[in-house]
Amino acid sequence: xxxxxxxxxxxxxxxxxxxxxxxxxxxxxxxxxxxxxxxxxxxxxxxxxxxxxxxxxxxxxxxxxxxxxxxxxxxxxxxxxxxxxxxxxxxxxxxxxxxxxxxxxxxxxxxxxxxxxxxxxxxxxxxxxxxxxxxxxxxxxxxxxxxxxxxxxxxx
Amino acid sequence: xxxxxxxxxxxxxxxxxxxxxxxxxxxxxxxxxxxxxxxxxxxxxxxxxxxxxxxxxxxxxxxxxxxxxxxxxxxxxxxxxxxxxxxxxxxxxxxxxxxxxxxxxxxxxxxxxxxxxxxxxxxxxxxxxxxxxxxxxxxxxxxxxxxxxxxxxxxx
Numbered sequence: 001x002x003x004x005x006x007x008x009x010x011x012x013x014x015x016x017x018x019x020x021x022x023x024x025x026x027x028x029x030x031x032x033x034x035x036x037x038x039x040x041x042x043x044x045x046x047x048x049x050x051x052x053x054x055x056x057x058x059x060x061x062x063x064x065x066x067x068x069x070x071x072x073x074x075x076x077x078x079x080x081x082x083x084x085x086x087x088x089x090x091x092x093x094x095x096x097x098x099x100x101x102x103x104x105x106x107x108x109x110x111x112x113x114x115x116x117x118x119x120x121x122x123x124x125x126x127x128x129x130x131x132x133x134x135x136x137x138x139x140x141x142x143x144x145x146x147x148x149x150x151x152x153x154x155x156x
Numbered sequence: 157x158x159x160x161x162x163x164x165x166x167x168x169x170x171x172x173x174x175x176x177x178x179x180x181x182x183x184x185x186x187x188x189x190x191x192x193x194x195x196x197x198x199x200x201x202x203x204x205x206x207x208x209x210x211x212x213x214x215x216x217x218x219x220x221x222x223x224x225x226x227x228x229x230x231x232x233x234x235x236x237x238x239x240x241x242x243x244x245x246x247x248x249x250x251x252x253x254x255x256x257x258x259x260x261x262x263x264x265x266x267x268x269x270x271x272x273x274x275x276x277x278x279x280x281x282x283x284x285x286x287x288x289x290x291x292x293x294x295x296x297x298x299x300x301x302x303x304x305x306x307x308x309x310x311x312x
Contacts, residue, residue: 001243009268010249034253074271087157087243093166097190098309108298111291112165115230118286123279130274135267142264153254 004043004081007035011044012052012077012132013139016069017147018154023055023062028154043081050080069132075124077132088116160199160237163191167200168208168233168288169295172225173303174310179211179218184310199237206236225288234283244272 011029018024026044030037044063047053054066065072090113094100139146167185174180182200186193200219203209210222221228246269250256295302 001245003245003247005244005272006247006249006268009272013268014255032253032255033249035249074275088161089157089159091159091162093162093189093191097188099170099188099306111294111298112162112169114294115286115291116161116165116283119230119279119282122282123275126275126278127272130271135271138267138270142267150255 001078001082004039004046005078007033007040008043008047008077008081009074009132009135011040012047012065012069012072013136014150014154015053015063015065016132016136017150018064019151021064022155023060023064024154025062029063032150032153046080047077050076052076052080069136072132073128074130074132074135075127078127086117086120088113088120090116157234157238160195160202161234163189163196164199164203164233164237165230165288165291167196168203168221168225168228169292170306170310171209171219171221172288172292173306174220175307177220178311179216179220180310181218185219188306188309202236203233206232208232208236225292228288229284230286230288230291231280231283233288242273242276244269244276246272 010033014029014032015024026041027037029044030040044053044055048055048063048066051066052072053063055061055063090110092110094110166189170185170188171180182197183193185200186196200209200211204211204219204222207222208228209219211217211219246266248266250266
């Protein structure tokens with residue numbers, strides 16, 4: 001999984017702590033973690049395309065959350081950054097070479113593909129069950145000053 | 157996930173269908189699915205290092221299963237090919253930049269890392285719960301002639 005997922009998740013939490021009507025530039029968001037702004041900008045654009053962020057153009061523009069983080073799951077963010085595809089991609093090698101089963105309209109599904117999908121489904125289900133609000137709640141428990149520190153720095 | 161996982165899983169099933177004492181070369185195993193032998197060989201060496209296969213050197217050498225497939229889980233094969241690391245790697249960006257929490261010996265774990273790990277654990281648990289024997293059983297139900305076809309071709 002690309003490091004963009006970590007960047008995107010942390011940045012969404014920061015945006016949740018910013019003032020509600022504040023748009024924040026990619027440069028500013030990147031500086032918060034000393035990330036390369038052009039790369040973070042790429043992830044932010046992906047989040048916009050996925051409907052998680054909105055972006056406002058112009059010199060005072062930037063990014064903010066498109067909806068409350070209670071309605072953004074970890075799965076939403078991972079899918080926005082990594083794409084919606086499966087991690088295990090069956091390329092149907094069983095249909096190639098001398099071992100190939102006879103062609104049939106009614107080919108049974110590949111047992112390996114199905115087994116791998118079962119595991120991936122468990123992963124997706126778990127990601128979909130956790131919202132950014134759940135994560136935020138946990139951060140608040142261990143670092144109660146994080147929102148105020150973040151908000152102050154982003155507002156500067 | 158690399159396509160090597162699909163190759164490795166299918167090839168392990170084929171080895172399970174080969175005669176018990178038969179070592180099969182990477183070239184032969186690759187030809188079964190028209191795969192590039194040097195690349196498949198790399199995956200087979202990884203499976204040897206993980207204790208899933210054994211290899212015998214020499215002109216009549218090759219690969220065979222090191223233990224019954226009842227004791228090889230999908231997780232074993234995935235870890236052998238992809239490495240034991242987590243798919244989501246926390247690089248602790250929260251400790252960088254102006255937003256960094258004050259250094260402390262007692263730093264609370266990163267809530268995002270923990271949430272991502274929970275999902276990955278669900279995936280690993282599912283992969284660890286399925287053995288190659290389970291997958292084989294399913295193949296047998298949908299393609300009862302697969303073992304005989306495979307055995308015959310590999311024995312040629």
